[in-house]
Amino acid sequence: MKSLFRAFGLTVLSLTLTNCSLSPEQIASHLESKRQEKNEVPLVSAKGVDYKRLRDLLKAKKWKEADEETYKVMLKVASRESEGWLRAVDASNFSCQDLGTIDKLWVKYSNGKFGFSVQKQIYESLGGTNRTNWGINSGFGKKFGDKVGWRQEGEWLNYSALTFSEEHYVGHHPWFHLCHPCKQEPVVPVYLVPLFTLFSRGSNCGA
Numbered sequence: 001m002k003s004l005f006r007a008f009g010l011t012v013l014s015l016t017l018t019n020c021s022l023s024p025e026q027i028a029s030h031l032e033s034k035r036q037e038k039n040e041v042p043l044v045s046a047k048g049v050d051y052k053r054l055r056d057l058l059k060a061k062k063w064k065e066a067d068e069e070t071y072k073v074m075l076k077v078a079s080r081e082s083e084g085w086l087r088a089v090d091a092s093n094f095s096c097q098d099l100g101t102i103d104k105l106w107v108k109y110s111n112g113k114f115g116f117s118v119q120k121q122i123y124e125s126l127g128g129t130n131r132t133n134w135g136i137n138s139g140f141g142k143k144f145g146d147k148v149g150w151r152q153e154g155e156w157l158n159y160s161a162l163t164f165s166e167e168h169y170v171g172h173h174p175w176f177h178l179c180h181p182c183k184q185e186p187v188v189p190v191y192l193v194p195l196f197t198l199f200s201r202g203s204n205c206g207a
Helices: 002-018 024-038 052-059 063-077 088-092 096-109 116-125 140-148 189-204
Strands: none
Touching: 052 063, 052 096, 063 096, 088 189, 096 116, 096 189, 116 140, 116 189, 140 189
16 A cells, blocks of 8 residues: 555656646546556457457447447457357367457446356356256256346347347346357357357356
């Protein structure tokens, strides 16, 4: 704590010496911006992906645009841009560093409401494990879909029916359009396999 006060004290002194015309409010504003910069999520990528746009969209609470950008950067990480969708094998080999960056950005700017790690916690709370039967008739996918708001009145929602609001279900975003058919039609549980595989990957990555 003393070192923190010392650091702030030195910053204030530096600001004062640099520009004596700064008001107390301006100094306080500068300190707050510095504090926020210090808490920024590092935009690291093992695949050379630029996450600035995703960060800016999430910071602006533009959930739909951020959801779309997440889809794009994940395809880029997995080198599946030409195919336009991810397979379970792509999810199981997804870069740990990039998965961590994407998830931390979502968690930070949604105040812990959205993100893959948030969805993973819900998945595990329902009894999901690496050995869970993810088949189309297992019923587990439906339970998960109900919990995160991807199903209503017993039916899977298509993309246009989602709610892009921070006030909606915990874990509602990012949506799992990791496979080709999902964005064109209502989903079925088998489409969740890449997402659930990604949760397993997160466990292997230590997330």
